[in-house]
Amino acid sequence: MSWAYRHLLRPMLFAFESEDIHDRTLAALALAGGQPPLCEALSACFSAPELPVDLLGLRFPNPVGLAAGMDKQAAAVPVWEALGFGFSELGGVTWHAQPGNPRPRMFRAVADGALVNRMGFNNSGAEAMAARLRAWRQQGRWPRHPVGVNLGKSKVTPLELAAGDYEQSFRALRDLADFFVVNVSSPNTPGLRQLQDKAALDDILAALQAAQPAARKPILVKVAPDLTFDALDEILELAGPRQVAGIVATNTTLARPVPASPALQSISSQAGGLSGRPLRQRSTEVIRHLYRQTRGALPIIGVGGIFNAADAWEKITAGASLVQVYSALVFEGPALAKSVVTGLAARLERAGLRHLRDAVGVAAG
């Protein structure tokens, strides 16, 4: 399928503008999500083998998840399980509905497996997402895998009122998802990354923990790959006091690789966050650092440039207990999760390990 996707389907899809084809694909997947026979057909082609992970008090059927940003509106919730993902992170969602930045705002360099985006949290707001999540549940179409929600800050909300903005989204959604990710690392909302500063992040986490429902939900923090190790360490200092359940590492980068191929050069000049293959190495370095600093005590979800099982294995052995993909799904197509999970299971066997958790951090040093 990967071959067929890359050589037959992808050239047709990539003839369209990036966001245009993203929207059309999501609309088709949303339709499929509401049709059990279509989901079953997808599942027959793309479901992944079991490779269970117990983490965050949840059971993940496999460690490969859908990263935030792909399904910002919770439009296709049942489909991600049918495509073999072991979990999905919906959003980023903000308290206020907002259009995001002017289009075009997503650019691809095919030869490099890279994207630059400056979407700016285009979404219909937390209450609209809550209504959609309720509707999927009422239709009996809720997936069996864990579902997370990525929380961002509304553009209209000043930085000093950020905590309240995140809190309102959390209150609207807290009973409807299994875990939450505080996104303070998107480069596309002015000033957002300043919320990674210890005091600002402390305020946000305090507000969210105070708003926990009776059945507490794991709250993770998503970090930027551009933070220094010192800045990452400051965030880790909040983990204990604010009961941070884990770190998602990493978001897209503002850095641009040098030297770059002509295709990469052409998208590098665009403002926004770079994702895909050029992000892989830095994201792994961040994971390794976080794992070493916490001696493996804090769960890490590794994301950034994972295209195959070898990339996922690199993240896991650096310290990630789960991984996520976004860009590779665009470039490699719908068989991606199945192929990564299958490859991970084979690697585990070759390494003579019984559980994936036995591989976590073995190459962290």
Ligand SMILES: Cc1cc2nc3c(=O)[nH]c(=O)nc-3n(C[C@H](O)[C@H](O)[C@H](O)COP(=O)(O)O)c2cc1C
């Ligand atoms: C178009 C696009 C939109 C994204 N939107 C979000 C978002 O809303 N929230 C978030 O935390 N990360 C967002 N991301 C970042 C991804 O979740 C992921 O961290 C990043 O792309 C690195 O993974 P990858 O190399 O597999 O793409 C977005 C990425 C892309 C390409």
